[in-house]
Amino acid sequence: MALKFPVIFLLPTHLGSEELHKLEEQISTLTFDINEAEIVLGKVFRKERALFELRKHKLATEEVTENDEVTGLPRAKRTRVVGPAEDVSSDIGSDEQVQEYVTPTTAATSVAVKVVKLTWFTDSLDAGALLPLGDYVVYEGNKVTATPMKPPPKPRVNASDVLKRAMGDVASPALAKPRLASSHELRGLRGKHNRHPTRPTLQRQTTSERDREKYLPPIPEYLHSTYSCQRPTPIHPPNETFIEELAKIRTARTLTGDKVGVRAYSSAIATLAAYPHVLSSTQEVARLPGCGAKIAQLHQEFKNAGELQEAKDDESDPKLGVLRLFYGIWGVGEKTAREFYNKGWRDLDDVIEYGWDSLSRVQQVGVKYYDEFQLKIPRAEVESISDTILQHANKIRSGFQMVIVGGHRRGKTESGDVDVVLSHPSESATRGFVERIVISLERDKYITHTLTLGTANSERGQTPVSWKGNERKGTGFDTLDKALVVWQQPTWSTGEAKNPNLHRRVDIIISPWKTAGCAVLGWTSGTTFERDLRRYCKTQRSLKFDSSGIRSRADGSWVDFESGPDGQPAPDMLTAERRVFAGLGLEYRLPEERCTR
Template structure:
């Protein structure tokens, strides 16, 4: 599913509305704590505990319970036949296995249904009834409704399963005994037969089971039937052969396999000796120092090692990881490429190419590049670099993309690529691959990577950056927008909550006509609170000529400096009064607080200001008028406004700094960065959007460049 076409489910929107109105999922029924009963879990197949929706302590607690009961606990999900998790949906269970690299195929649901029926058959023609608590259904008195269901439906899909409590509400160390639990809310199951837990029953299969199974088994003091708790079943497929295998392990003398006792019945013959040999071959950890374990960074490295977009440094940190890597391809060149006849067909290079002008602010860039398709592929790689926190890679690709975008001719040869400032052999090789196959294997790998798909979706939330998106994925264990709303709504900042609430609307592009309409309304209100001499400049993508914009950036200025003092606060209040602004995300009055004085030139006092220090308001905009408003409100006084919410930035600049403000807010990130570098290294100036006109302030502390 495309990230752009991703829409919030009705369930998510309803949860957001509940969160806004003060509703909370914290009103779940708490059970009285009691001491857990020890169980013999040695009959279980290899077990893995999913970290999703569990804190680190809760995950370790579950693993300790399994280990103390003799369960064959594994920390490699690919070796597990039984997976326990605090999840309730089949789709999520399947995605968790896929994200962790398990190769599998679905098992026909009829097989599971038959197994469930055969295990619960008791010779009686009349099947036992049990009661199920509904998580979402309530009767008219606000009490949870119950319904009787046939025990033959115990293996249905997750839509008919019982919703699980969050682990924060029901801990393994605080489970209730059967005597303390309400009989109307319990589910009684027969103890599984020994044949259901044999190696043959789990041969080449994996089952994802709710963690409630372990809780209920501890409460009952005996193992419960797995089938009513089973969310997903799959048949394991053999591992794919890697394109380039890791180096063979060196055998070493260490642990003797003959000394190992309590062999697991699920372990194949010879597997034990292989495990011991692999353990002996592993490098011994250093004991002369303490290294703090960063779980987020470690998980990130594990996710990207072996992928075509992983850096050499990351790969070096995991030297023993078996990974699939693509062989390095050389840039092929023929002697015919250097012939005079071929060279004469190439267009003459622009002056900025001849002069090797490396700064983006030194060259003009057309609105639509003749190489836009190849540039679009490079932008996908740059986004992956951004999501993996590879700042060096992001800057390198940004420089190359800016140079390619400024090139006015369709690129025909890798020689043209190598001649462009900021483009090297790597970009030339990518162009050669794209020119030959009309695709990039690196981009295909990135688009197929499940981790990057989720990170891109989180990154699209307004107020969530690359680092925060990675924290959501690796630290919190969230895998989609539903997870954020269900498990982390209260932990989000107000800006992030608004960005998630209007996720789909903020992704919609704004046509130029609507940008002009929004600007006209802002101008009218600015004139109302000052006078008619207020001047408005639309910047951002609109000023660059784009047909559609992601948001609206408007600069307000006045030739009388007194009129721009605290102007942003007055304009925002006027717009809010007439319901044009629904939310004010941020309101900065930095320039007003320093009485609109320019920033000092001193390098020591210049740090930490960021993009600029102008007064600005970042708001959520919605047109309060629509065609059928009167009729809709007459029918329903609470009728919702159908107009989409828009992102609008209102910037206030005194007249003496308006030139710098326009330059700063119109250009892209690479242009802004190069403009500051050019001013510093070529002119000996300091550039800031809130300085004197055009940033042309010569600082005596910075020597003039000789170039």
């Protein structure tokens, strides 16, 4: 049974990327907003270091003392503010009217937070129960949030006192009868000494808005899961425009190497994309898992302005513009994009002139066809290319089946590339087949460049790789046979001498029939869905999943979920995929519900 930890913020200090990612997977109550956390967890052993980390993350606290722990209330200093004695007596009339009040700046509202050693979390997991914090606590403080206070009350002015002072101020002592102030003058004096303070500007909120907050739609049960593979995520969610703004910020964080920011925005985007209602208020946003106060503030900004200033600034930032350009080269990741920038390159011409020989062949092709690869592929063209691949496969050997995967299967009207999975009920048909299909398509001039040709699955006899606990960490890319190629339709009807058809990116994946369901599942779903599917298998089922099969983490053996109860293989690839969902204990999600961003 999963332990019910309090809300935890994980400090990345002194944690390697692998250890950090592992811990994030284990902490089901993880938040990326330190202001929401009850526990700040990390490799911290001294109070001074804990205070430094809190300051670094802009969390103001007031240390809890023994007295604070007894009362449970924050301490508030009260300041007696008075003027000179003669002013008090003359303006107010008597010392009894002098009162103490808190200075009109801010007051503190506090919520406790504890900085706790990481070993408390790992020891609790080992013990199977939440251990007392005790000696694990490095520092405890109250979060301090400034809230405006009411200004001190203005002294009350008595009309009779004003008249007395007016008579005493008469210049000529010979006047036997003082002149009484007129009613007009009295009104002026009252206005001068008793003017109301300027009211602070408040955020406008109508009665109907307050009423709506009482009746916010319930959070769907599936959103309480941290795994996107357990949520339906449509291609066009109700809050799509807001999500697109957040995605722009996440891309900027990706390009600058801010891994913590990327994870925080990814978590929020995944939640918002699966939320089935149009957001109406900051309260509705803040209550959603993975969102919190920061995303709620951004939604309020978006609601008011129709855009996010940070996203707008990022799009106009010259450096980020260059990084986006390089990141768009096929075969170039965010780290390589930064390397190009640090070499002083600012456009594709610089890459060609100064770095062509240092590029891999894939990157050279990515530069050569950069503009064409940026253009999306319509659904009709995706299906035409796929039909051609299947026809060539069945010419070589009849009986092949194919599923178009990727964004096309999830329902996109346009795709960045074409992804297809080919399989055959006979295991001998798929072994070494990737080379044969590529040769056939090259001969008919459909393939102009073969960028990657992987045959690892055939070389090991198409046996699923056993999982080993000490295996080298990779990128999650499977070991299926595959060909990543550049495609161009070889025929055209115009009178041009040179082929005018666009070059397209095409991935051809070959799977043995016994793991075809895993291949279809792995190559269909969105990035976050796939990441969380692997995380779910690891933490909930002690399994290792990728597109080339499922293995047990206990003994490393292959786990077959695709055969029927009688041991017979699935009749088709889509049935095999459904059986994988069932075997993993997951509700089947239509491809159109796996559109995580």
